[in-house]
Amino acid sequence: MAASAGPEIERLIALLSKLPGLGPRSGRRAALALLKKRDTLLAPLTAAMVDAQAKVRTCTVCGSLDTTEPCAVCSDETRDGRLICVVEEVGSLWAMERGGQFKGRYHVLGGLLSALDGIGPEALRIAELLARVTRGEVAEVILALPATVDGQTTAHYLADRLAVASNVSVTMLARGVPVGGDLDWLDDGTIAQALRARRPA
Template sequence: MSTRKVAGPEIERLIQLLSKLPGLGPRSARRAALHLVQKKEQLLIPLAEAMGVAVEHVGICSQCGTVDTSDPCTICSDPRRDGTTIVVVEDVSDLWALERASAVSAHYHVLGGTLSPLDGVGPDDLHISKLVERVASGNVVEVILAVNATVEGQTTAHFITDQLAQFEDVKVTRLAHGVPVGGELDYLDEGTLAQALRARTKF
């Protein structure tokens, strides 16, 4: 039996797009769409304008892979940051979490995920080769593997360590205790993240 449509195609399209966002299923997307439409002046119009600006001006940094309105991004172009240290993270949200902790003033490298053979994600699907290129430039002294303490995260960390083993003068470290097994950086408090970075150990 087919599901009866309760709204016009425009609203259905809005619901469909919202349901693709992380954490939003069909039911949550319907509630969000209804709230936006009912608060058109306060929410929907400003949101549409903000999204238009984002489409026009926000892009991916060609050096580290974060999102910003400039390329290179604000972090990569900041002369006050330590260019000899690269903090490797899985996603942009992890980079933002570390920045909120203000525990390190270095450059970053966003992998774009983790190795997951079961999901068909291999080394070529991540920005690992770009990381190796950056290290090969000769300016890097330390690479901090700030990946999540999951099986996929640790597998990715081991793979990256093997790839960087050719650079004998480059120290590869990882986050120390404080990041729980199975935990994700974006959900940890700033104090835990700061302690994990300060107590990092050789991988």
């Protein structure tokens, strides 16, 4: 890839290129930036990675990542345990938390059902979700899954399973025009859904 750079640099570039958002070219740029900024970037990033590897673990309750067990959200007594928001990944959980509106708890599935990729219900944390729900405290499960085919398939599957296993109410995030969204830039499906779900002004 980068002839005349030693195998150590080649390996660093190859591994950096595997990060999402980076490819071979940006992997090289990242490696150069690290090697140029040894004290301000390479050393602290290495330390942060060693630290994360040692301390960060998956919460056994909700499947989120944190350094405490259970995670900060699951052990926060001020949060409403009657509400569980089901998300695909930890990244979606962080996005919900940035919104700052939701004060319940989470359940991270760890993926979506996908016939194409051969991901069935047993590969996701669905049994853990049903166990949490049937334990009693939960009143509502909010399915905050992506508006994609796999996301909606998973949402329907979960709604069915939850209806059989318990009598919690199951809801989904509203579909509609995003804040700041120009109608001209929206796809037809979103406009159709926003029209169907119209409400008094």
